[in-house]
Amino acid sequence: MKVKEFQNWSETSLEELCDCLKPVFFIERTRIIRVGDPIDEMLFVLNGKLWTYSYDFMNVTTTASMLIHRRSRENLLEDGDFCGQELIIWSQNESSSPHLPISTRTIQALTNVEAFTLMADDLKRVSLLRHFDRAALLLQSRWRFKRLLRARRNPEKRSRLESLMYKFI
Structure with missing residues (x-):
């Protein structure tokens, strides 16, 4: 897995991150995160497929005004892909608020998925230790x-x- 934001991290920091990884399993059609939810983890896909999508809202004007939403397919995540990169930026910002970033998309398992998860608190802790080391x-x-x-x-x-x-x- 290639996470370009981690490429300039030291071996020690990367080992700390690896120690925080936890294995997870999602069954087919499980919604992992929804639009508007706080992003509290990064997912690294080992096996399986995830579908990420957002909603497009359309205002239809007829005699009765109505709001229609439709899913727009954005991305398919497969073996070796990851999601939750918003957390990297959040964790590296020393003045970041304690509030987690909010998801702009829904992530759902298309197949059974084996992955590793890295929780936001663990990423923030390792990122802060990295700043202290520097x-x-x-x-x-x-x-x-x-x-x-x-x-x-x-x-x-x-x-x-x-x-x-x-x-x-």
Whole structure:
């Protein structure tokens, strides 16, 4: 499965995500999520087919005005596909509200489906840990840089620092 948003994640972060995956099974014709529901999980299809669709609303003007809706087929998800990518954007936004994104489509199993699910809370937690890891690396590199600058100004500390650095190289 190729999730381009995860391509620049570290191995550690991806392993954390994999630890959060849970196997699920949907029988044929099960509605997994409906238009207007909060999206609380990502689904990674291993085996089976999902159908995603939304409703088109048409206003028909006759003597009695009526609102007609019809399903418009959008996409067929098969082995190796995934859905719920809205959660990736939601989880990576540090200022995102605690409210989950709302689905603009219905997802229904066309066949029996075996999949893995990744819950929104787990994705948010791993995404936050990833930001903390990057922030820690940035702070460490800045601290090392400042320490190196100070050592260059003070020759006696410089030789001691260089000997320490060679131990780690």
